[in-house]
Amino acid sequence: MDSCVCAALAARDHEAAALHISYGQRTEERERHSFESICKRLGIREQLVVRNEALHLIGGSALTDETIHVPESHEIGCDIPVTYVPFRNAHFLSVAVSWAEVLGASRIYIGAVEQDSSGYPDCRPAYYKAFNEVIRAGTKEGSIEVVTPLIAMRKAEIVRLGVELGAPFDLTWSCYSRQDRACGVCDSCVLRLRAFHEAGSVDPLPYVSVPEMV
Numbered sequence: 001m002d003s004c005v006c007a008a009l010a011a012r013d014h015e016a017a018a019l020h021i022s023y024g025q026r027t028e029e030r031e032r033h034s035f036e037s038i039c040k041r042l043g044i045r046e047q048l049v050v051r052n053e054a055l056h057l058i059g060g061s062a063l064t065d066e067t068i069h070v071p072e073s074h075e076i077g078c079d080i081p082v083t084y085v086p087f088r089n090a091h092f093l094s095v096a097v098s099w100a101e102v103l104g105a106s107r108i109y110i111g112a113v114e115q116d117s118s119g120y121p122d123c124r125p126a127y128y129k130a131f132n133e134v135i136r137a138g139t140k141e142g143s144i145e146v147v148t149p150l151i152a153m154r155k156a157e158i159v160r161l162g163v164e165l166g167a168p169f170d171l172t173w174s175c176y177s178r179q180d181r182a183c184g185v186c187d188s189c190v191l192r193l194r195a196f197h198e199a200g201s202v203d204p205l206p207y208v209s210v211p212e213m214v
């Protein structure tokens with residue numbers, strides 16, 4: 001959902017190219033399908049699909065290791081949840097920076113969200129500030145910048161912005177555990193459903209069960 005709104009913003013303001021990375025996550029087929037249909041809907045023709053075997057082989061996350069149970073939202077405490085994929089966004093950004101250098105692109109959009117999120121450390125503003133330093137020091141021109149337009153937004157605000165932009169929410173996928181219908185109980189489903197509820201919108205995705213929202 002966040003990636004889709006980010007892509008809609010990028011496509012509105014720039015000639016955009018889109019990167020998709022599969023990393024052995026439980027829902028990779030569904031996410032790949034979402035990527036292709038969102039690109040089509042947004043008219044993004046330049047696309048790159050990459051498979052990252054390292055994250056899958058390393059495991060250590062409920063998303064990439066079948067033996068680690070995906071927790072329901074209410075089972076999650078204050079610690080970083082087991083759905084955190086160790087240093088994942090650095091892998092994504094590294095591929096994006098390499099591709100941006102070759103394309104001659106100057107900005108990399110990523111839909112990281114700090115508040116209303118699962119509390120992953122690679123979604124913090126300080127991390128992106130530091131990553132931009134790495135890009136400046138380690139690329140040919142040093143002029144590529146990672147931008148995080150959603151990072152300080154509440155999830156409900158992201159839904160409202162998406163509606164305003166005509167972002168194709170019907171084509172997105174957020175569930176951590178299922179690919180046929182969204183489970184409605186994992187942290188990602190609950191954060192998403194709460195955001196649509198708060199924004200006064202209806203989530204177009206099919207759910208196994210929708211928790212009572214108060």
Ligand SMILES: [Zn+2]
Pocket residue numbers: 174175176177178182183184185186187188189190
């Ligand atoms: Zn789910």
